[in-house]
Amino acid sequence: MNKSKQEHKELTYLCGFGNEHETEALPDALPKGQFSPQKVKYGLYAEQFNSTAFTAPRDKNRRTWTYRIRPSIAMGDFTPIDNGLICTAPITEVAAPPNVMRWDALPMPSEPTDFIDGLTTIAANGDANTQVGIGIHVYCANTDMDKRFFYNADGELLIVPQQGQLLAYTELGKLLVKPGEILVIPRGIKFKIKLPEGNARGYICENYGAPLELPERGPVGANGYANERDFEYPVAWFEDIDDKFELVAKFAGNLFRANLDHSPLDVVAWVGNSAPYKYDLAKFNTINTVSYDHPDPSIFTVLTSPSGTAGTANVDFVIFPPRWMVAEDTFRPPYYHRNIMSEFMGLIEGVYDAKEKGFEPGGMSLHNCMTPHGPEADVFEAASNAKLEPKRYENTLAFMFESRYVIAPTKFALETPAKQNDYLDCWQGLKKFYTGQP
Numbered sequence: 001m002n003k004s005k006q007e008h009k010e011l012t013y014l015c016g017f018g019n020e021h022e023t024e025a026l027p028d029a030l031p032k033g034q035f036s037p038q039k040v041k042y043g044l045y046a047e048q049f050n051s052t053a054f055t056a057p058r059d060k061n062r063r064t065w066t067y068r069i070r071p072s073i074a075m076g077d078f079t080p081i082d083n084g085l086i087c088t089a090p091i092t093e094v095a096a097p098p099n100v101m102r103w104d105a106l107p108m109p110s111e112p113t114d115f116i117d118g119l120t121t122i123a124a125n126g127d128a129n130t131q132v133g134i135g136i137h138v139y140c141a142n143t144d145m146d147k148r149f150f151y152n153a154d155g156e157l158l159i160v161p162q163q164g165q166l167l168a169y170t171e172l173g174k175l176l177v178k179p180g181e182i183l184v185i186p187r188g189i190k191f192k193i194k195l196p197e198g199n200a201r202g203y204i205c206e207n208y209g210a211p212l213e214l215p216e217r218g219p220v221g222a223n224g225y226a227n228e229r230d231f232e233y234p235v236a237w238f239e240d241i242d243d244k245f246e247l248v249a250k251f252a253g254n255l256f257r258a259n260l261d262h263s264p265l266d267v268v269a270w271v272g273n274s275a276p277y278k279y280d281l282a283k284f285n286t287i288n289t290v291s292y293d294h295p296d297p298s299i300f301t302v303l304t305s306p307s308g309t310a311g312t313a314n315v316d317f318v319i320f321p322p323r324w325m326v327a328e329d330t331f332r333p334p335y336y337h338r339n340i341m342s343e344f345m346g347l348i349e350g351v352y353d354a355k356e357k358g359f360e361p362g363g364m365s366l367h368n369c370m371t372p373h374g375p376e377a378d379v380f381e382a383a384s385n386a387k388l389e390p391k392r393y394e395n396t397l398a399f400m401f402e403s404r405y406v407i408a409p410t411k412f413a414l415e416t417p418a419k420q421n422d423y424l425d426c427w428q429g430l431k432k433f434y435t436g437q438p
């Protein structure tokens, strides 16, 4: 058993989305009845972490009090480092074309590459400096982050593993995530990623906007979709190591590094509702029609980052999980459509019902604002003639980052050999069935 395997054998979690969680790795390390006593037990420092404004409304407010060996400012100055293939909105290096776009999975690196060096930006929208929009990245990595930690001031990270487990060591504790689960790390939280299975690949939505929250349930009622109880938060865990470490920050679109003379994972206890969390997508309570027609994919929203306009998300995280399909007298795959919202899709495993060929696990597609799309020609013909028995969609897990802002691909994404320049061909076989007769 390798070292990182042993390190996650007995991980436990606190359950409940957005709860005021409290946890301590040493007895009574958490102050009682107040947040900032004159002296904290064990000689700890109190440090507040705010990922919404102090004055954000109570139901949106996210903050955590940490009790740590040293405050975060015990560090060296930052100096710029190479951004590698990381880009940040606004993407101005190339014009965003209104074409449909699709990519193969990016290849695994042949050189030792950790989670940060393995990041490639595919697209972005909005403007990170005004806290609007998202960055969309892929990570392909094969090496643990060792004496290196990272935080992102530009956004919250929604990490969607597609291959290989991730063991996240964060200031607030450890989380193990597998393909089929997601990991969300608040803006600003320091962490490192180890790879218990070696190779790892996945997608990241860097959310520059409001923190992800659960969508309203409306008339669905008090239960269903992603249930609060299924979101898992880490318990406090710390290390007290005086040694040379590096802190990498993403700030205003650029990477910087600073020296540390101790591990920043020194939070002995914490209380609050801003913390990393994980969620197993298999727990999603999928709601769909039991009569006719194909509901809009918003019915599969797991998490949403609202913009200032009601019902019009900065980004929705939507999944297409295994499920029963029972719709009567209905064209069952996604309908043909043009949408004001821009749609970036990825595939975690299996096959997506609108695209039986060419959309592979690890692959990606982008259908931007008003760009027409829908099932490929073969899927249209098959679904138009299929016997409409109840059918279980198995071996499938696709997802979508859907945003109100146009999603601009990076120069890399437009030029990489992974881009399928023949994507449009999957619709070229769409025949004219019209005869003029009813």
Ligand SMILES: O=C(O)Cc1cc(O)ccc1O
Pocket (backbone or CB within 6 Å): 295, 296, 297, 333, 334, 335, 337, 343, 354, 367, 373, 374, 400
């Ligand atoms: O384009 C896509 O494949 C995503 C999608 C799925 C669906 O079921 C309905 C609309 C939609 O945009």
Ligand SMILES: [Fe+2]
Pocket (backbone or CB within 6 Å): 337, 339, 343, 367, 373
């Ligand atoms: Fe779509």
